[in-house]
Amino acid sequence: MIDRSIPLFRKILLLAWLGGSLASAAPVTLQATSDDGRVLEQVSVRVSDRTAKAWVCDEASGGLKFLPAGQVAVPADGVLYVKVAYLDTGYGTLDVRLVPGGGEPIKPDRFLGFHRTDSGRAVSALMRFRGVPVSGNGGISLKVGIENSRGAKLAVGNAGVQDVPFEDANFKYVISEPWDGPYRGPRVRPAENTTLKGKVMTGYQGWFRTPNDPYGRGWVHWGNIPEGLFTVDMWPDVSQYAPSLLEKAADVKLKSGKQAYLFSSAWPGVVDTHFRWMRENDIDGAFLQRFVSDDFNSIRGGPEWVLANVRAAAAREGRIWAVEYDISGYPDAKLLETLKKDWKWFVDKFKVMEDPNYAREGGKPVVFIWGMPFPDRRISLGTANAVADFFKNDPQYGGNHLIGGIPGNWRDMEPSWQEHFRKYDDVLCWMSQRYQEDQADFGRLGLGYHAHVMPGFSWANLKHLPGGDTTLAHTPRQGGKHYWNQFSQAAKAGADRIFVGMFDEYDEATAVMPMSDDAPPTPSRQGVGVTYYNGANAQEQGKFVRLDKAELPLGGAAPHRDIAADHFFARMGGRIVVPVSGEYTFSVEGAPGDDVELLFNGKKVLDAKDLNGPASTVEPVFFESGASVDYRLDYRHRTGKGTLRLLWERRGLPRQPVPPEVLLDAWGRFITNEGKPADHWMKLTKMGKEMVTGKRRTDAPMP
Incomplete structure (x- = not known):
């Protein structure tokens, strides 16, 4: 994350932006130069009531070219680390490329601090370049530019290159690969991990992103934050997050007039906070929504920050967790092979079988696959059967306890699909609320039944709906009565395993995580x-x-x-x-x-x-x-x-x-806590579990 702890004038004037901060093996200063190699003079930039020297460029200028002030020895592994110190005013994304002598430009494979957020501070972009030729024609150069710039020109105070990582904890995390092998950190074993019976599990999306997080992709799942456009119907209560975990939400102001801040699930501390809340409210664990994609590490080598964070947070907080594959939007023709390849990666590389906090039923690892029987997901019956057979019966990677996410109107589906349901061990009947009938019918089929409960629903921001129309795509929370009634009815039906959908899904307002009543105005x-x-x-x-x-x-x-x-x-x-x-x-x-x-x-x-x-x-x-x-x-x-x-x-x-x-x-709306505390929904989850486990009467009034 961007370092906000050092005052701007102190950073610029006392540390000379970057001087003295490259305290690793043989750092080499980079100097901005003209096309003919002449060192460019820095110009004065205004910083509050002071001035400092910097090189300045904008989108139209095509950026700055930097050459090393000394010799750069490329190590045998072809990896170099570059630091660019700049003034964070305005918006826009840095475009940095390393150019080997006589070679093609190389983009960094891992980076941090590329997004300007108009914090008004001196910040540093840190990056790693791989595949740098050990021997080149004429050394290296660096090109630094700005894309999608809004506001001030890019002012670069200094830059440097070295062959070892920077001493920055966040950057070290960004260049790590915590998904490569088993988790080896501190662990609290779950009190019980032999069955899902009697447990309340929650769906966990983990899909929120901010600029300057490990992914570096900007705002994801929050909306177009720089434009003040939102895709969430709940605004998060961020009071319990460490300030270093929060990102300035561009120029968005809350109703109170305060600056808005948001979190990214890619940071371990954020996910740790979420799983701490689960522990404090007796939520047994989470099904991590794994949306089937070609970007998996198993397919294209993509990073798995959220997956690693969930595994580590579950271990630290004594929770259990399991993979929930969501097949929405993935092609039928590729689904089976992608799932096979990914699960083999889980077993062989991620070492999921070695994780005592990974959910098990009767000694079998739990795998949840959501969405194959839904008609609008366009998965063929043949593919669905083959997927189930692999996870259940493959001689090396099978033997799993398989949960299927199926439609609430499953009884109306074709007999062939009815037969498919029997391939699961458990089912989650999505948004059914026919708890008594479902419990009885699935029991006759010999299937375990996960009753689906949720606190409410809304997607006016997500779907661009008129804000005053609460008749459309809106299930009011009624101060918790809707949620409490579902727990009560599920418990009366004898449901012994509950799925809370969801823990963190602010998008569709199904989250039980704390929300704030101090939301921004709708657009x-x-x-x-x-x-x-x-x-x-x-x-x-x-x-x-x-x-x-x-x-x-x-x-x-x-x-x-x-x-x-x-x-x-x-x-x-x-x-x-x-x-x-x-x-x-x-x-x-x-x-x-x-x-x-x-x-x-x-x-x-x-x-x-x-x-x-x-x-x-x-x-x-x-x-x-x-x-x-x-x-x-x-x-x-x-x-x-x-x-x-x-x-x-x-x-x-x-x-x-x-x-x-x-x-x-x-359009749009932000729902509120309706006069209840921000953590009301998590506390109701804890008390709802008491009804399911017999510690509270099923007809008990909502506290």
Whole structure:
């Protein structure tokens, strides 16, 4: 992480940015030079009420070229380490490349501190280059530039190169590979790890990223933070994280006016905090969501920071854990071989069988595979059966206790899929809540049953939904009553193993981790937001675009490259700012034979099927001048030609399209704790477990 502990003027003036900090074997200073090798003079840059010397560049300049002030001896392993000290003002990402004499530029394979966050401090980008030729033609040079720059030019104070890693704890972690072999750190063995019976396990995503974390990919799963656009419906309570684990969330301000900070699950200290919370609230452990990907270490050698963090945190906190493969979005043709290769990597390289904190049932390692029977995941029955057979029956890598994540409407599926379910040892019936029936039916099939409970649901930010419409994709938490009722009903049904979905999923507001009521304002900008879906209804995966006005041509070109020209569903919405008080009648026109629904603040005001000309609201709606009205327009297009338009009229204003200047692309919401403490949901989990294990009455009122 970026070092925020040393005042800026002290770093610049007393340490001369970098001088004296390269205290390792034979560090060599790098100097900015012109194309002909002439050393460039540094210029003065203003730092608060002081000035300092630096080399300056921006995107347009193409960056700076550095040459070593002395000889650089490339070690036999071809690995060099480079440090670039710069002033962290503005935003943008450093682009650094090492150029061997006469060779092609090399990008660093591991790095830290490449993202500017406008902290106003002197910081250092640390990096490792591999594959540097031991003998080259004319030595090396370094190119330093800036990409996606916002704000100040890049000011580089100093740079250096050496052949040993820097004495920086975070950088040493970034260049380590804690997934290579068994975990060898401190360990607390779980109190019991022979069965999942009587245990509460939670799903753990671990997918949040920030700039300058070990992955170095910027903001992931939080949203477009520099633009103030969010994909989470819960804002984290970060009060219990060490300040060094938090990243400044660009210029985002909370409702209180305070600067916002966020965490990355790639840092061990963050995951340690999460597993400490699990221990403190008697959550037995976590199923780590492992989204099947070609970027696995087993496939392409990608880093496995979160996986390593979860294993280590479970060991340190005495929790258990297991892999949950989520197959969503992965091609059927590749699934079996990818899972085979990855699980073999787990056994042979990651040494999962040597981990006493890895979940077991009857001596068998637990493997959870979620999603194969879901129709929209497009996995064939043959592939699903082959995957189950490998994990159960392979002579070397099989013998596992297999859990299958299946749809809540599993009873309606084809008999062949019903037969597939028997290949699992346990099942998780997703969002079923038919606990009594499920427990009985799976018992007759000889399968263990994981009852799925969750505190609530919302994805208005994630799916760009109008914020005032709480009727859509929202399961209110009711202060915990929804969650408590699920635990109670599952316990009454005799469920002896619980899956909490999820521990950390702020995206869909299913997390039980602490959230803050001091969230940023939800976004608003001029225009109209629309999401397209193939077929007659909204699905999980849509294609979002922004329009200047509430108008869409129909019956011609496809509205999006991934959407068919015909038979699609469009969800349009945002906010209307009413310019003049009055009774308004709204209409929607479109193509013949199409269907439309219009809602204001979640209340349906128009529902028309098989359009044949404009459809209008039955009764006028009165709005005061300046009123802000959330609207949602759901439109099912078939094959006709026409133009989708949202129209209005009032006394003195004939029917006409709603003008673009009153339309805002305003969306999203942050749910709150509803007056409860931030850790309320974790504490309810602990008490809910007591109902399942018989320590609390199943009809006990929520505390």
